[in-house]
Amino acid sequence: MPAFIISRVLQALPVMLAVALISFAMFAYVGDPVAIMLGQDYTQAQRDALIRDLGLDQPFFVQFGTFLLNAVQGEFGLSYRLSRPVIELIAERAPATLELALTAAFLALLVGVPMGIYTGLYRNSWLSRFFLTFSLIGVSLPTFLIGILLILCFSVWLGWLPSFGRGDTVQLGWWSTGFLTASGLKALILPSITLGLFQMTLIMRLVRAEMLEVLRTDYIKFARARGLTNRAVNFGHALKNTLVPVITITGLQLGAIIAFAIVTETVFQWPGMGLLFIQSVGAADIPVMAAYLILIAALFVTINLIVDLLYFAVDPRLRVGGAKGH
Amino acid sequence: MSNTQPLLEVRNLRVEFPTRRGTLVALDDVSFEIQPGEVLGVVGESGAGKSMTGAAIIGLLEPPGRIAGGQILLNGRRIDNLPYKEMRTVRGREIGAIFQDPLTTLNPLYTVGRQLVETMTTHLPIGPGEARKKAIEWLELVGIPAAAQRIDSYPHEFSGGMRQRVVIALALCAEPKLIVADEPTTALDVSIQAQVIALLKTLAREKGTSMMLVTHDMGVIAETADRVAVMYAGRIAEIGAVRQVVKHPSHPYTIGLMGSIPPITHRLERMQQIEGSMPRLSAIPRGCAYNPRCPQVFARCREERPELTPAGETRASCWLYDAESEQQVLRAGAHA
Ligand SMILES: Nc1ncnc2c1ncn2[C@@H]1O[C@H](COP(=O)(O)OP(=O)(O)OP(=O)(O)O)[C@@H](O)[C@H]1O
Ligand code: SF4
Ligand SMILES: [Mg+2]
Numbered sequence: 001m002p003a004f005i006i007s008r009v010l011q012a013l014p015v016m017l018a019v020a021l022i023s024f025a026m027f028a029y030v031g032d033p034v035a036i037m038l039g040q041d042y043t044q045a046q047r048d049a050l051i052r053d054l055g056l057d058q059p060f061f062v063q064f065g066t067f068l069l070n071a072v073q074g075e076f077g078l079s080y081r082l083s084r085p086v087i088e089l090i091a092e093r094a095p096a097t098l099e100l101a102l103t104a105a106f107l108a109l110l111v112g113v114p115m116g117i118y119t120g121l122y123r124n125s126w127l128s129r130f131f132l133t134f135s136l137i138g139v140s141l142p143t144f145l146i147g148i149l150l151i152l153c154f155s156v157w158l159g160w161l162p163s164f165g166r167g168d169t170v171q172l173g174w175w176s177t178g179f180l181t182a183s184g185l186k187a188l189i190l191p192s193i194t195l196g197l198f199q200m201t202l203i204m205r206l207v208r209a210e211m212l213e214v215l216r217t218d219y220i221k222f223a224r225a226r227g228l229t230n231r232a233v234n235f236g237h238a239l240k241n242t243l244v245p246v247i248t249i250t251g252l253q254l255g256a257i258i259a260f261a262i263v264t265e266t267v268f269q270w271p272g273m274g275l276l277f278i279q280s281v282g283a284a285d286i287p288v289m290a291a292y293l294i295l296i297a298a299l300f301v302t303i304n305l306i307v308d309l310l311y312f313a314v315d316p317r318l319r320v321g322g323a324k325g326h
Numbered sequence: 327m328s329n330t331q332p333l334l335e336v337r338n339l340r341v342e343f344p345t346r347r348g349t350l351v352a353l354d355d356v357s358f359e360i361q362p363g364e365v366l367g368v369v370g371e372s373g374a375g376k377s378m379t380g381a382a383i384i385g386l387l388e389p390p391g392r393i394a395g396g397q398i399l400l401n402g403r404r405i406d407n408l409p410y411k412e413m414r415t416v417r418g419r420e421i422g423a424i425f426q427d428p429l430t431t432l433n434p435l436y437t438v439g440r441q442l443v444e445t446m447t448t449h450l451p452i453g454p455g456e457a458r459k460k461a462i463e464w465l466e467l468v469g470i471p472a473a474a475q476r477i478d479s480y481p482h483e484f485s486g487g488m489r490q491r492v493v494i495a496l497a498l499c500a501e502p503k504l505i506v507a508d509e510p511t512t513a514l515d516v517s518i519q520a521q522v523i524a525l526l527k528t529l530a531r532e533k534g535t536s537m538m539l540v541t542h543d544m545g546v547i548a549e550t551a552d553r554v555a556v557m558y559a560g561r562i563a564e565i566g567a568v569r570q571v572v573k574h575p576s577h578p579y580t581i582g583l584m585g586s587i588p589p590i591t592h593r594l595e596r597m598q599q600i601e602g603s604m605p606r607l608s609a610i611p612r613g614c615a616y617n618p619r620c621p622q623v624f625a626r627c628r629e630e631r632p633e634l635t636p637a638g639e640t641r642a643s644c645w646l647y648d649a650e651s652e653q654q655v656l657r658a659g660a661h662a
Pocket of ligand 3: 376377
């Protein structure tokens with residue numbers, strides 16, 4: 001098992017390096033950080049000093065090496081826009097994004113999986129057809145439109161829920177959480193539905209398709225022929241066999257949720273990393289953009305590793321070397 | 327026929343598949359019985375309805391297939407119209423099933439021990455601990471070496487033959503009175519087919535279990551079955567004691583299957599090929615379904631459907647053995 005983890009981490013290294021290179025290339029070739037940082041009036045001496053301070057006079061690979069070394073230590077330099085350490089900015093914003101993304105993913109699973117099971121087991125029921133039609137809407141409507149419609153309905157017309165912001169937060173060490181206040185929880189509802197709706201319908205359709213497939217297999221027929229209860233057949237035998245693809249997709253989608261939180265955060269003015277990223281793009285704030293990209297890539301890699309480990313937990317056929325008495 | 331009550335009685339069973347282009351009749355007027363301890367072999371070309379018959383008996387016809395007529399009785403009790411929940415307690419407990427492909431019959435995510443234990447605790451008044459002990463005994467009984475260790479192995483850790491032995495243990499572990507075995511060795515290596523059939527035969531005899539054994543192998547039928555039913559296009563063409571059906575077949579289809587005059591000692595490995603092919607369900611001819619291929623066809627065969635009647639030493643559904651048509655055949659012969 002440790003060998004497996006190590007090999008997976010090694011496989012992820014080239015990916016991370018490529019992303020780092022892209023991020024770094026943005027520094028080197030996009031915009032002129034010196035001009036941005038100096039503003040309108042500066043002397044040539046000031047300019048030279050800044051170039052030396054930023055290490056921009058070094059050869060490409062030295063610069064890239066320094067960039068990597070710093071990145072590994074979480075050191076991404078100063079934001080051009082806010083003149084504060086990037087890592088600080090991100091640490092401030094990460095809790096908002098992570099709480100939103102996790103709530104959205106949780107919602108997607110909590111609603112999507114049972115809906116998928118139901119529509120798989122009762123293919124022709126009225127409710128199944130309703131779910132499927134509903135899921136079509138979830139898949140086809142763009143996220144920002146869903147967000148705006150929800151705001152229109154629940155904030156503007158009904159006035160039940162806030163249309164922007166995170167509500168009140170509570171500070172737990174460096175982590176600011178909205179889970180502990182009523183206004184924080186209320187503020188979470190609309191954005192997490194907006195963000196999770198697509199994944200919810202995706203998971204529902206996936207679980208349904210997998211259930212239908214598994215229910216046709218011989219081992220399910222045989223489980224019925226052995227007289228097991230419906231419950232044991234459907235949940236013990238069928239559902240467990242749908243888990244591997246569901247874990248894969250859910251894992252990948254969690255990454256996607258975090259990455260695509262940008263749109264939702266913009267619609268709801270959610271003070272997370274996505275909003276920070278969009279604001280940075282507007283100001284050509286390269287260090288923040290670079291750090292964000294690398295962070296998201298690292299997140300994807302980590303999630304993939306966790307997904308692979310979960311496979312092992314679910315499917316004995318993958319446990320190489322775990323076989324007994326051959 | 328003896329006076330004892332048959333274990334299984336199938337009466338005029340009819341299975342239909344409603345489709346967009348009309349209703350397909352997959353089984354029509356199928357009747358047979360199985361006595362306690364008896365092995366009934368079922369043979370017939372692919373698509374004859376052998377598996378369908380087995381599925382109807384265990385109540386697991388694939389929708390939209392449904393029993394449209396007739397009755398199935400187990401120990402005199404109707405089981406064809408039981409609610410799903412009640413039928414569930416019949417499956418496994420009173421009727422065990424063995425499927426064709428052991429590679430796909432076992433759930434890959436659970437150990438064989440778990441699958442045995444859950445089957446026993448579902449049907450028998452025993453706890454998991456005792457069930458596990460019994461599971462090891464069953465694995466030993468079906469010839470799995472080092473059963474006490476192998477019980478915690480997953481299906482993929484067994485060979486095909488060993489997996490089919492596990493399947494047999496699973497089918498028998500709740501001590502059913504009847505086993506429906508649908509081509510239990512077709513998917514196995516030829517070299518182990520005989521072992522698995524021998525195991526089934528021994529276990530059935532030891533436990534007094536009756537068996538409906540579907541197979542393509544006439545050799546297996548000859549060695550294992552007491553009686554044999556020959557199916558054709560969803561109907562029973564001929565049924566009778568194995569020796570009689572093999573040595574003195576009455577139905578022209580069976581005669582075709584067995585070859586013209588089978589030598590008594592000759593063991594038929596595979597069924598003889600007959601000219602033409604069995605009709606699709608959507609195009610079963612009027613009258614006797616076999617009439618387009620039958621060398622002895624006569625006028626009545628194209629008009630009326632024959633029912634099972636005594637024919638020589640067996641029972642066959644063929645107009646040749648009908649008192650009325652004997653006259654017709656004679657008259658037709660006289661004219662020619
Ligand atoms: N879902 C279905 N819809 C319509 N017809 C079906 C369906 N399933 C099976 N049939 C038909 O029912 C008939 C009987 O099939 P069955 O599986 O019982 O044949 P079999 O005798 O077991 O053949 P084999 O030796 O190939 O296993 C076949 O003609 C088949 O095409
Ligand atoms: S009924 Fe006629 S067609 Fe059918 S098997 Fe008998 S002789 Fe042949
Ligand atoms: Mg079959």
